[in-house]
Amino acid sequence: MDHPSVAAARRTARGAALLPAVLALVAGCTAGLGGSVGTPGAAGVRDPYFPRLGNGGYDVTHYDLALDVDATAERLSATAVITARATQDLSAFHLDLTGLEVRSVNVEGRPAAVNRAGSELTLRPDRAVADRLRTGRTFRTVVRYTGAPRTVTDADGSREGWLRTADGAVALGEPAGSMAWFPGNHHPGDKAAYDVRVTVPEGRSAVSNGELVSRRTSGGRTAFHWRVREPMASYLATVAVGRYAVRRTVTEDGLPVITAVDPAVAAASAGVPDRIAEIVAWGEKRFGPYPFSSAGAVVGRRGDAGYALETQNRPFFPGPPDTGLLVHELAHQWFGDSVTPASWRDMWLNEGFATYAEWLWSEDHDGVPVEESFGKAYADDANWAFPASRPPGAADLSRPPVYGRGAMVVHRIRQEMDDDEAFFGLVRGWLSAHRHGNASTADFTAYADRVSGADLAEVWEHWLDGGSRPAGG
Ligand code: TRP
Ligand code: ZN
Secondary structure (H helix, E strand, O other), rough: OOOHHHHHHHHHHHOOOHHHHHHHHHHHHHHOOOOOOOOEEEOOOOOOOOOOOOOOOOOEEEEEEEEEOOOOOEEEEEEEEEEEEEEEOEEEEEEOOOOOOEEEEOOOEEOEEEEOOOOOEEEEEHHHHHHHEEEEEEEEEEEEEEEEOOOEEEEOOOEEEEEEEEOOOEEEEEOOOHOOOEOOOOOOOOOEEEEEEEEEEEEOEEEEEEEEEEEEEOOOOOOOOEEEEEEOHHHHHHHHEEEEEEEEEEEEOOOEEEEEEEEEHOHHHHOOOHHHHHHHHHHHHHHHOOOOOOEEEEEEEOOOOOOOOOOOOOOEEEEOOOOOHHHHHHHHHEOOEEEOOOOOOOOHHHHHHHHHHHHHHHHHHHOHHHHHHHHHHHOOOOHHOOOOOOOHHHHHHOOHHHHHHHHEEEEHHHHHHHHHHHHHHHHHHHHHHOOEEEEHHHHHHHHHHHHOOOHHHHHHHHHHOOOEEHHHH
C-alpha cells in the first residue's frame, strides 16, 4: 500500500484551505495503521567535497561482512549485515554502493524495496517494518550481493576500491573506495565495529583489520574471520587476498603485531615487525597510548597500489616500506584512525600530524632537528599552493599543503607555546579527548586556544587559513 508522504500531500494541496484537511486525512489513516510518520533519510551528509557520501537518518554500529572470493579475486559473492540506530523516524534510507549486483535486501527480517541510482541504494522497508524505525531504535539490514568489485579512479587520478594484484586483490578506501566492496554509510563521520569473514581458495590468505578470530579450511576453501572491536571509519577498512606470509608477534607490552608480507618482498621486509614494535613504543611516548588492540602491516608488491594507506591496525604498503613511511602510516593510527576527521575538509589533521610525526622521528633517531624539516617545508613552494584547511577541490586532498603546511601549523603551535612538555601534553590531551571519535578543524583550533596558554590567532590566520606564505618561517 502506498501512502502519500507529507511532501506529496503538500504538492497536492493547492490551497491553504485544503492543507489541514489533507494532513488530517494522512494523520488519520496512518494512526489507523499504527502510525509511522517517518521520512526518508538523506542521500548524503553534505561533505564539502563529496556531498552524496554517507547517508542521513541512521548511525551504523556494526558491519558483519561475509565475502566469498573466487580464485582470481575478480568476483565475489557476499552478504553484509548492517546494524544501525535510527537518528530520525525513517520511512526509507540510503546505503552507498558502487557497482556489484544487489541480489536481495531485507530490513528487520522482511524484504525491502530497493532502488539504485549512481552510488545510492535506496531501501524502502514495508509498512510494518517502517513503523518500527523510530528515532533511537536499532535495526538490522541484510544485503546480499555479487559481482566483480570495481577499481575506482579518484579526482586526483589515483586508484582505490578493489585493486587486483598478481595473486589476489587488495581493497583500499580513501576517500570513497570502500563502497566498491560493501554497502554502507561511507562517510568518515559514521564509525562502527566490524566482523569481516573472507573465504578464499586454500593456499591463499585473507587479511583484514583487527584480530583474527578463526581460520577454518574445508573442501579446498579457507574462511578467515577478522574482528575490529574499536570504532573504524569505512575508508580504513581493508581486505587483502593473496599468498601472504602472515606472522603474529607480540611487543614487549603485549600488543599483537600481525604482518602479512608478499613472498616476493619477504627479504626486504624481514625487519618490519620489529620496526613496528619500536615505532609504536616511540609513538606512545610522544602521543599517548596506542589506540587499538593490535598493530601490524600488509606489505604487497610495488605496483599493487600507487600509495601506502593507514588502514586501521594494519597499514597497507605497496612494497617494503622505509622507516619514514612506516612512521607516517603508524602515526595515522593516532591521527586519523582513532581521531578521525569530521569531514574531508579536515584532512590536514591527519596528514599534518602524520608528517609532523616523521619530523619528530627524524629528530629523535637521525639527528635532523625539527627546525630543519620545518625550514625545508617552508622553502618549498608546493606547500603554499592553498590553505591547509581549505583544499580547493577533491583532487587536492592529498597535495603538499595538506601534508607539509599542516605539519608547519603543528610546529608553529609548538613555537608559540615555547614549552615542549606543555605542547606534547596538548597533543596527548587532544587525542584523548576525541579517542575513537571524530573531530573537525574548528574542534582543534578551539581546543588549542583553550589549552595552549598562547595566543594562536596568527597561527590560524596566516599559517592554517592564509592565502600565501607568511613572512618569517
Ligand atoms: N592517506 C595516505 C597517506 O598519507 C595517502 C592517501 C591515499 C590519500 N589516498 C588518499 C590522501 C586520498 C588523501 C586522499 O599515507
Ligand atoms: Zn598520510
